[in-house]
Amino acid sequence: MEDRPKATRNGRAAAKAKQVEAELIAVVVSVNDGEPAVLTIGQGDCLPSGPFALEHRSLQSGLRAWVEKQTGHPLGYIEQLYTFADADRADGRQQRVISISYLALTRKEHATGASTCAWRSWYDYFPWEDHRLGTPKLIADVLKPRLLAWAADAKQTATRSERRRRAAIAFGLDERPWNEELALQRYELLYEAGLVAEATRDERSIASDSTAGTTMVADHRRILATGLARLRSKIKYRPVVFELMPPVFTLLQLQRTVEALAGRLINKPNFRRLIEQQELVEETGETSLDTGGRPAKLYQFRHVVLDETAVAGTKLPLARG
Amino acid sequence: MEDRPKATRNGRAAAKAKQVEAELIAVVVSVNDGEPAVLTIGQGDCLPSGPFALEHRSLQSGLRAWVEKQTGHPLGYIEQLYTFADADRADGRQQRVISISYLALTRKEHATGASTCAWRSWYDYFPWEDHRLGTPKLIADVLKPRLLAWAADAKQTATRSERRRRAAIAFGLDERPWNEELALQRYELLYEAGLVAEATRDERSIASDSTAGTTMVADHRRILATGLARLRSKIKYRPVVFELMPPVFTLLQLQRTVEALAGRLINKPNFRRLIEQQELVEETGETSLDTGGRPAKLYQFRHVVLDETAVAGTKLPLARG
DNA sequence: CCCCTTATAGTCGAATGGATTATAAACGGG
DNA sequence: CCCGTTTATAATCCATTCGACTATAAGGGG
Numbered sequence: 039m040e041d042r043p044k045a046t047r048n049g050r051a052a053a054k055a056k057q058v059e060a061e062l063i064a065v066v067v068s069v070n071d072g073e074p075a076v077l078t079i080g081q082g083d084c085l086p087s088g089p090f091a092l093e094h095r096s097l098q099s100g101l102r103a104w105v106e107k108q109t110g111h112p113l114g115y116i117e118q119l120y121t122f123a124d125a126d127r128a129d130g131r132q133q134r135v136i137s138i139s140y141l142a143l144t145r146k147e148h149a150t151g152a153s154t155c156a157w158r159s160w161y162d163y164f165p166w167e168d169h170r171l172g173t174p175k176l177i178a179d180v181l182k183p184r185l186l187a188w189a190a191d192a193k194q195t196a197t198r199s200e201r202r203r204r205a206a207i208a209f210g211l212d213e214r215p216w217n218e219e220l221a222l223q224r225y226e227l228l229y230e231a232g233l234v235a236e237a238t239r240d241e242r243s244i245a246s247d248s249t250a251g252t253t254m255v256a257d258h259r260r261i262l263a264t265g266l267a268r269l270r271s272k273i274k275y276r277p278v279v280f281e282l283m284p285p286v287f288t289l290l291q292l293q294r295t296v297e298a299l300a301g302r303l304i305n306k307p308n309f310r311r312l313i314e315q316q317e318l319v320e321e322t323g324e325t326s327l328d329t330g331g332r333p334a335k336l337y338q339f340r341h342v343v344l345d346e347t348a349v350a351g352t353k354l355p356l357a358r359g
Numbered sequence: 360m361e362d363r364p365k366a367t368r369n370g371r372a373a374a375k376a377k378q379v380e381a382e383l384i385a386v387v388v389s390v391n392d393g394e395p396a397v398l399t400i401g402q403g404d405c406l407p408s409g410p411f412a413l414e415h416r417s418l419q420s421g422l423r424a425w426v427e428k429q430t431g432h433p434l435g436y437i438e439q440l441y442t443f444a445d446a447d448r449a450d451g452r453q454q455r456v457i458s459i460s461y462l463a464l465t466r467k468e469h470a471t472g473a474s475t476c477a478w479r480s481w482y483d484y485f486p487w488e489d490h491r492l493g494t495p496k497l498i499a500d501v502l503k504p505r506l507l508a509w510a511a512d513a514k515q516t517a518t519r520s521e522r523r524r525r526a527a528i529a530f531g532l533d534e535r536p537w538n539e540e541l542a543l544q545r546y547e548l549l550y551e552a553g554l555v556a557e558a559t560r561d562e563r564s565i566a567s568d569s570t571a572g573t574t575m576v577a578d579h580r581r582i583l584a585t586g587l588a589r590l591r592s593k594i595k596y597r598p599v600v601f602e603l604m605p606p607v608f609t610l611l612q613l614q615r616t617v618e619a620l621a622g623r624l625i626n627k628p629n630f631r632r633l634i635e636q637q638e639l640v641e642e643t644g645e646t647s648l649d650t651g652g653r654p655a656k657l658y659q660f661r662h663v664v665l666d667e668t669a670v671a672g673t674k675l676p677l678a679r680g
Numbered sequence: 681c682c683c684c685t686t687a688t689a690g691t692c693g694a695a696t697g698g699a700t701t702a703t704a705a706a707c708g709g710g
Numbered sequence: 711c712c713c714g715t716t717t718a719t720a721a722t723c724c725a726t727t728c729g730a731c732t733a734t735a736a737g738g739g740g
Contacts, residue, residue, distance in 0.1 A: 056410045057378035060444075060457055089377045090444065092455065097444045121442040121459050123381075123411065123418050134413065136381055136457065138442050203666065217673075274674035290718080300675060308676030308698065310719080331717025332705040345524065352538075353595035354621060355629030355729070611687080629729065631688075652686025653736040676698070 058123075058134040062101040063087035063258070065119065065139065065265030066111065068146040068157065069282045072294040075146065075157040076262060079108055082158045083254045085261060090138070101140050109155040115281040116142040119264050124257070137257075141265045143281035160266060161301075162252045163259055166209070167221055167266070168301045176250060177209055181233065185209070188231035218300050219271045225263035234259070270300055277318050280339040288326050288334035289313065318343055379444075379455040383422040384408035384579070386440065386460065386586030387432065389467040389478065390603045393615040396467065396478040397583060400429055403479045404575045406582060411459070422461050430476040436602040437463040440585050445578070458578075462586045464602035481587060482622075483573045484580055487530070488542055488587070489622045497571065498530055502554065506530070509552035539621050540592045546584035555580070591621055598639050601660040609647050609655035610634065639664055 064086045066077035079086055086105045094100030102113050119139040146157055161168040166176050182205075189201035208224045210216035228250065229237045235249040236259060253259065273279055273296060282295055293309050313319060320340050325333040385407045387398035400407055407426045415421030423434050440460040467478055482489040487497050503526075510522035529545045531537035549571065550558045556570040557580060574580065594600055594617060603616055614630050634640060640658040647655045 056380060056412045058381045058411065059377060060379045060381070060455070090379065090455070090457075091377045097442070118441060120439060121418070134381070134411070136411075136459075138457075207666070288718090296675065302675070303678040305676045305678045305698070306718095307700085307720085311697090312676055327706080329706080329717055331707075331715080332719080334718060345528070354617065354623070355626045355633055357624040357626045357730095609687090626729070626731095627687095628689085628731085632728090648737080650686055650737080652684080652738080653688080655687060678699095 058136050060090040061087055061135055061137045062090050062097065062104055063137050063139045063261060064101055064105050064113075064116075064142055065262055066105060066109075066113065066142040066144060067160075067265065067269065067282070068144050069295045069298045070146050070157070072298050074160045074298045076160055076163075076265075077105075077109055077111060077155060078158050078254075079155045080255070082156055082162075082252065083258070085254070085258045086155070087137075097138060098140070101142075105142070111144065111155075113142045114144055115278065116140050117268075119261070119268060122257075137261070139261045139264065141268055143269075143278060145282060145284065158252075160262075163254065163262060164221065164225070164266065165251050166224065167218070169216060169218070170297055170301060170303055173210075173216070180250065181209065181228070182211060184233055185227070185231055188233075216302075218302055219267060221270060222260075222263045222267040225260060229260070236260075273299055277316075277339070277343060280318075283339070286322055286324070286336045286338050288329070288336060289319075290329070290334060292319075292337075316343075379457050381411040382408055382456055382458045383411050383418065383425055384458050384460045384582060385422055385426050385434075385437075385463055386583055387426060387430075387434065387463040387465060388481075388586065388590065388603070389465050390616045390619045391467050391478070393619050395481045395619040397481055397484075397586075398426075398430055398432060398476060399479050399575075400476045401576070403477055403483075403573065404579070406575070406579045407476070408458075418459060419461075422463075426463070432465065432476075434463045435465055436599065437461050438589075440582070440589060443578075458582070460582045460585065462589055464590075464599060466603060466605065479573075481583075484575065484583060485542065485546070485587065486572050487545065488539070490537060490539070491618055491622060491624055494531075494537070501571065502530065502549070503532060505554055506548070506552055509554075537623075539623055540588060542591060543581075543584045543588040546581060550581070557581075594620055598637075598660070598664060601639075604660070607643055607645070607657045607659050609650070609657060610640075611650070611655060613640075613658075637664075 064077075066086065068075050068077075077086060078084060086108045088100075088104035088108070090097060090100045094103060097118075098116060101116065106112050117140065119141050121136060121138045123134060123136045166174055166181060168174060185205040186202065189198050189205060192198045192201055204223075204227060206212045206214055207217075208220050208227050225234070228234045232238055233250055235253040236257070238249065239253075251259075254262065269278070279292065279296055279299070282299075283292060289310055290306075292313065293304055293306065296309070297304050318340060319337040322336045322338050324336040326336055327333050385398075387407065389396050389398075398407060399405060407429045409421075409425035409429070411418060411421050415424060418439075419437060422437065427433050438461065440462050442457060442459045444455060444457045487495055487502060489495060506526040507523065510519050510526060513519045513522055525544075525548060527533045527535055528538075529541050529548050546555070549555045553559055554571055556574040557578070559570065560574075572580075575583065590599070600613065600617055600620070603620075604613060610631055611627075613634065614625055614627065617630075618625050639661060641661050643657045643659050645657040647657055
């Protein structure tokens with residue numbers, strides 16, 4: 039290890055020996071007819087990704103290049119999710135791989151090209167996350183008993199109650215409220231408990247029959263869970279939903295999209311009030327007739343508000359405004 | 360570029376040619392007597408950092424190792440901030456450096472050792488961010504006129520009004536409210552406008568006399584601004600302040616710490632009500648006599664609430680609870 | 681004992697947010 | 711053409727929150 043700050047400051051000291059590989063990986067999201075989808079390649083078990091190379095001007099442009107090359111899909115809005123490192127155990131000599139993950143919001147419009155890519159529903163991978171039609175039976179029938187068994191499996195009493203409490207908070211057991219933002223914690227809990235195939239695969243464990251949801255390669259499903267959690271949290275304080283909407287839409291379509299992301303149903307009048315008082319949209323003057331009932335007004339997003347970052351309201355009890 | 364998903368999926372195809380260097384860099388924060396401080400090395404112009412190497416078990420442990428080695432300070436709470444890449448123009452052949460930045464919250468307790476490290480006030484680097492004693496004169500006297508001049512400098516009319524609007528939102532000009540969370544946008548705006556020395560240094564520009572705040576090497580001040588913004592946002596919905604507090608404290612000390620971070624004064628009765636109704640603290644039974652007036656009750660953080668992640672209240676108008 | 685300082689408790693009204701009800705406008709079948 | 715069905719849109723009620731302010735308590739010092 040280098041000891042002197044001067045030498046380590048720009049890290050050129052022993053650069054050659056400390057090289058790593060950087061991989062860019064994308065969670066590309068769209069919502070179609072109230073169903074949230076993620077862009078996958080391979081057999082639907084893989085997120086678009088590729089190494090960060092010299093020809094990329096930036097991390098973002100590298101990511102865009104890889105996704106467009108692998109799926110034919112150009113990206114609009116993207117934001118960084120998380121960076122993590124894993125010791126790569128694949129080849130003989132040790133090699134570090136750093137994965138820089140991004141969340142992208144888009145619409146399923148462009149032809150997916152001839153590639154091996156496909157839009158898959160989020161809830162194929164996380165069937166316990168969709169509460170729009172009530173709490174999935176999977177939770178009470180499979181996950182809850184297995185989580186409790188996993189908790190009971192712990193050696194120490196403290197660990198047992200700790201595990202039970204974590205499971206109860208994450209999955210809303212024991213009359214606790216369901217919190218849709220805890221998607222990542224839930225996946226990690228299921229991983230720890232060996233209830234997703236990735237865990238049993240990584241550990242070469244046994245219970246590969248009792249796993250929930252479609253598996254993905256490496257830690258791609260964990261990255262997907264990270265994107266899901268981030269998006270569910272972000273729609274509450276930033277107008278990012280509109281990245282997923284067509285240029286013109288009805289308020290019910292907007293509501294269905296938010297519901298698809300949150301995995302929960304929303305109170306209709308209150309949702310409309312919320313949207314209107316924030317002045318996020320404006321009427322186009324047109325109406326949509328294919329609603330089945332009274333025609334709905336069509337709206338479009340007011341792009342002006344994107345700049346008014348001041349929407350982030352304070353939560354501190356400040357003194358004299 | 361690699362074309363086939365199969366080959367690019369784990370990126371081993373041409374790994375040797377795509378190696379980069381990964382650097383870990385830390386924004387270590389503490390608050391002492393109402394003054395927020397950041398741990399620096401060198402001449403106070405450098406954040407602790409070092410390359411991510413094979414002996415590090417994870418990114419986090421690598422960061423802890425570097426900070427402890429360079430400053431003698433062990434870290435408690437840390438969270439990832441952002442990852443960015445810059446083409447390194449320092450040496451002849453092109454080489455990519457990826458910087459993975461972290462935010463660490465701690466207390467200034469441990470001896471700083473014999474190292475060249477020092478605690479410096481945040482507001483040395485961002486003098487326009489401290490609004491506890493009112494809006495700093497710097498803004499009206501220096502920044503506002505120079506920002507307006509920069510806006511007027513633009514060729515196109517649209518760009519001019521765009522720049523004026525950005526400046527007004529970021530700095531609360533024209534009767535707009537001050538938003539302490541926009542610390543990063545403000546720094547980036549000043550950089551664009553050439554009002555921080557880093558910009559004129561990078562561009563070899565001229566106006567190096569009219570710069571604001573203490574400079575740091577490379578993009579360290581930008582990283583510091585990222586940490587400041589993240590922390591100012593996070594204290595509003597997660598009980599992270601307590602990482603900066605001693606085990607036992609009065610409610611006014613707690614308030615002063617939050618005020619130091621936010622750079623704004625807080626309404627005292629309402630702050631107390633907020634803390635109490637969230638049940639974040641409990642009385643120790645002791646009182647502090649060195650308040651100057653009536654003795655204050657001493658409190659301690661209720662560590663239980665750390666697990667109750669459910670504090671993240673919903674903002675969506677959900678249907679039938 | 682008065683006065684200064686700080687701590688702590690309580691109040692009042694505006695605004696917010698959840699739940700519910702009422703009215704409007706299309707369609708289709710008798 | 712009426713009428714029930716469906717969905718859109720508007721309005722209301724009420725509990726809770728939140729900002730601003732006032733009042734009381736308890737120490738120290740002259």
